[in-house]
Amino acid sequence: MNPLSLIRPDRQADRVVPPSGHTAWLTSFTAGAMAFLAVFAMALSLAAGRLADRWSDALERTATVRLSAPEDQMDLQTKAVLEILSKTPGIASASAMTDDEQRALLEPWFGPDLPVDALPLPRLIEVTEADSGYDSEGLRQRLAAEAPGAVLDDHTRWRRPLAVAASRLRLLGLLSIGLIGTATAAMITLAANAALAANAQVIRVLRLVGARDSYIARAFVRRFTLRALGGAAVGTALGMLGVALLPSTDTAGGFLTGLGFQGFGWIYPLILPLLAAGVAFLATRASAFRKLQELT
Amino acid sequence: MIALENVAYSYGGGELLSDISLRLAPGSFHFLTGPSGAGKSTFLKLCYGELLPTAGRITLFDREVRGLTRDDIALTRRRIGVVHQDCQFLDHLPLAANVALPLTVAGKPSGAQDLTDLLTWVGLGNLADARPPQLSGGERQRAALARAIIMGPDVILADEPTGNLDWEMSLRLLTLLVELNRMGKTVLIATHDLNLIRQAKSQIAARVLRITKRKIQLAGADL
Numbered sequence: 425m426n427p428l429s430l431i432r433p434d435r436q437a438d439r440v441v442p443p444s445g446h447t448a449w450l451t452s453f454t455a456g457a458m459a460f461l462a463v464f465a466m467a468l469s470l471a472a473g474r475l476a477d478r479w480s481d482a483l484e485r486t487a488t489v490r491l492s493a494p495e496d497q498m499d500l501q502t503k504a505v506l507e508i509l510s511k512t513p514g515i516a517s518a519s520a521m522t523d524d525e526q527r528a529l530l531e532p533w534f535g536p537d538l539p540v541d542a543l544p545l546p547r548l549i550e551v552t553e554a555d556s557g558y559d560s561e562g563l564r565q566r567l568a569a570e571a572p573g574a575v576l577d578d579h580t581r582w583r584r585p586l587a588v589a590a591s592r593l594r595l596l597g598l599l600s601i602g603l604i605g606t607a608t609a610a611m612i613t614l615a616a617n618a619a620l621a622a623n624a625q626v627i628r629v630l631r632l633v634g635a636r637d638s639y640i641a642r643a644f645v646r647r648f649t650l651r652a653l654g655g656a657a658v659g660t661a662l663g664m665l666g667v668a669l670l671p672s673t674d675t676a677g678g679f680l681t682g683l684g685f686q687g688f689g690w691i692y693p694l695i696l697p698l699l700a701a702g703v704a705f706l707a708t709r710a711s712a713f714r715k716l717q718e719l720t
Numbered sequence: 721m722i723a724l725e726n727v728a729y730s731y732g733g734g735e736l737l738s739d740i741s742l743r744l745a746p747g748s749f750h751f752l753t754g755p756s757g758a759g760k761s762t763f764l765k766l767c768y769g770e771l772l773p774t775a776g777r778i779t780l781f782d783r784e785v786r787g788l789t790r791d792d793i794a795l796t797r798r799r800i801g802v803v804h805q806d807c808q809f810l811d812h813l814p815l816a817a818n819v820a821l822p823l824t825v826a827g828k829p830s831g832a833q834d835l836t837d838l839l840t841w842v843g844l845g846n847l848a849d850a851r852p853p854q855l856s857g858g859e860r861q862r863a864a865l866a867r868a869i870i871m872g873p874d875v876i877l878a879d880e881p882t883g884n885l886d887w888e889m890s891l892r893l894l895t896l897l898v899e900l901n902r903m904g905k906t907v908l909i910a911t912h913d914l915n916l917i918r919q920a921k922s923q924i925a926a927r928v929l930r931i932t933k934r935k936i937q938l939a940g941a942d943l
Contacts, residue, residue: 440824442812629808633867634798635825636791717790 440630441643447619451648454611455655455700456662462604463663463693464683469597470692471683476590484583487560489518489549493573501571502547508566509551514558521548546573608652608700609707616648616708620715627716641712645705652704656697664693721746721875721906722767727776729762736762738934740776744875744908749901749924751917752910753939754931760910763931764877767908768800769793781874798826801868805880807860809852815839815863816848822871830870842866842896858889865896875906882916890916898924 489509493501502520509518521529526548527538560578567574620627630640667684685692722744729737736759744750744767752760765771766778769785778785780796788796809818819839820830839845842862847855855863861881868876878897882890894916901907901924911917920926930939 437824439813439817440810440821442810625808626810629810629821630825631794632797632802632808633822633825634794634796634871636794638791639825 437639437643438646440635440640441619441623441626441647447615447622448647448651450615451612451651451704452655452658454608454615455652455704456659458604458608458611459656459659459696459700460663460666462601462696463660463667465597465600465604466693466696467667467683467685469594469601470685470689472590472593472597474686476587476594479586479590480583484579485553487551487553487576487578489551489567489574489576491547491549491571491574493547493571495544498547501573502549505549505567505571505574508563508570509549512558512563512566514554514556515551516554517552519550521550549574605699605703609703612648612652612704613707613711616644616711617715619644619648620712637713637716640716641709644712645708648708649701649705653697653701656700660693660696664690721781723779724766724773725777725779727766727773727778729759729766729771730774731762735774735934737766737931740936742929742936744906746874746906747901747904748906749898749920749926750908751920751926751928752908752931752936753912753914753917753928756912758931759934760912760931761879763936764802764879764908764910767875767877768797768802798822798871799874801865801871801873801876803861803864803868803876803878803881805883807864809860809863811852814849814851815844815855818852819863819866819870821867826871828871835870838866838870843892857884858886858893861885861889861893862896865893869900869905873905875908876900878907878909878911880911881909882911882913887915891919894920 489505491498491501491505506518506520509515523541526545527536529548530538560576564576567576627640664685670684724740724742727737727740728735740763752763754760762771766773767780769780769788772778772786780788781799783792783796785793809815810821813821816835816839817824820835823830836845836848839848842865844859844862844866847859852860852863861884865876865878865881868878876897881893881897885893890913897907897909898920909920917926917928921928928939929936
């Protein structure tokens with residue numbers, strides 16, 4: 425059965441199957457509700473993907489050298505570390521943070537009046553990686569030899585769990601879409617089976633007068649596919665509206681507010697009604713041919 | 721057209737029909753009679769591929785029925801018009817659409833004038849827009865006959881077509897079937913109405929078959 429044949433209206437074929445209220449409603453509602461949920465699962469998945477990329481990009485290209493040294497040697501060792509970094513291939517730039525910058529970094533935890541001068545804080549040196557990357561192990565050994573108080577933190581221990589968490593979140597989103605699709609298929613199969621069973625007499629009459637299975641199946645498949653398409657279109661529209669109405673990053677900030685679609689991302693949910701129609705087509709078709717074998 | 725060779729049919733462990741051989745020649749007119757439960761309806765179902773024989777061989781239009789796919793059987797049924805006693809229709813469609821149903825499923829156009837002529841021929845010209853539940857038993861039988869012949873089938877099988885009809889209506893239906901036979905159609909009617917058979921034999925050369933003890937016998941002489 426050619427799916428494109430579903431687009432061509434066939435009033436005669438449509439008429440042979442009587443309209444059946446509750447299965448029509450169930451199919452449209454199921455497709456609509458599932459599409460609505462799928463929009464949010466898709467938004468979650470896309471947001472998790474963006475987050476993973478953002479975290480990776482930000483952390484992957486930077487490193488920090490933490491230098492602990494007696495106060496009288498701090499400047500000397502800082503100079504030595506910067507010297508080493510400037511000569512290390514793969515490092516684009518390195519700069520020691522000023523007291524003001526360190527104060528700003530600690531301000532969220534200790535408040536604005538932190539006496540940075542009075543505390544034995546380590547000196548932080550921010551390192552930006554070049555595209556080619558650098559040999560972190562070699563750098564560690566050189567720092568240990570020439571500036572024993574310097575420790576290189578390439579953010580691996582931060583980056584890895586964040587990347588893992590974000591990719592799992594993305595996977596959960598995709599898994600949710602898969603589960604939603606499977607549940608949709610199951611519900612539509614049940615509705616189609618109910619419709620076929622309720623129309624057993626119609627099917628027997630059609631077979632008696634020489635209707636092929638494909639003709640009978642097409643009448644049911646076309647009806648269920650179009651119902652799923654319509655229901656999913658409404659569900660998707662409502663879901664997209666819901667996502668659009670989420671608070672923006674500007675007003676609240678944080679991860680949850682990044683759940684919306686961005687740019688071309690708004691096109692992705694438009695695939696959902698077509699996916700729902702495809703699922704309904706396959707589910708109803710399989711169900712119809714199986715049921716036809718049982719009934720006649 | 722339809723040929724049975726040593727056909728048997730078992731149902732629920734017991735044999736209902738046994739060792740039946742018969743050939744329905746083109747243009748022939750047969751009655752099939754026998755007591756209730758003898759297997760008349762089963763025999764007809766074997767003749768249009770609704771049931772498959774448990775033994776023996778059935779040939780429909782020179783093709784062995786066991787070798788037919790479901791699509792083949794559907795196509796074969798377009799050449800066999802079937803009328804049941806409890807004829808079923810699509811109740812949500814008007815009578816005209818029900819009668820034209822074989823053309824609809826075959827993707828053939830149903831000429832409005834031809835359809836009107838056919839309905840008029842079976843005496844239902846004024847009921848084209850009626851729904852099947854509104855029809856009387858006789859009207860349903862005639863509508864079923866119209867539906868059975870609209871595709872111009874080669875064979876017409878009727879299972880107790882006059883079972884729910886009064887004598888006058890039975891004769892009217894019989895007259896239609898005789899007319900069809902005179903047009904060259906092969907007709908097989910399963911009935912236990914011996915008066916109907918006698919009436920038909922006064923109009924046409926009909927063979928009478930009787931199912932007795934699971935077998936078919938020629939039973940014309942005693943009628």
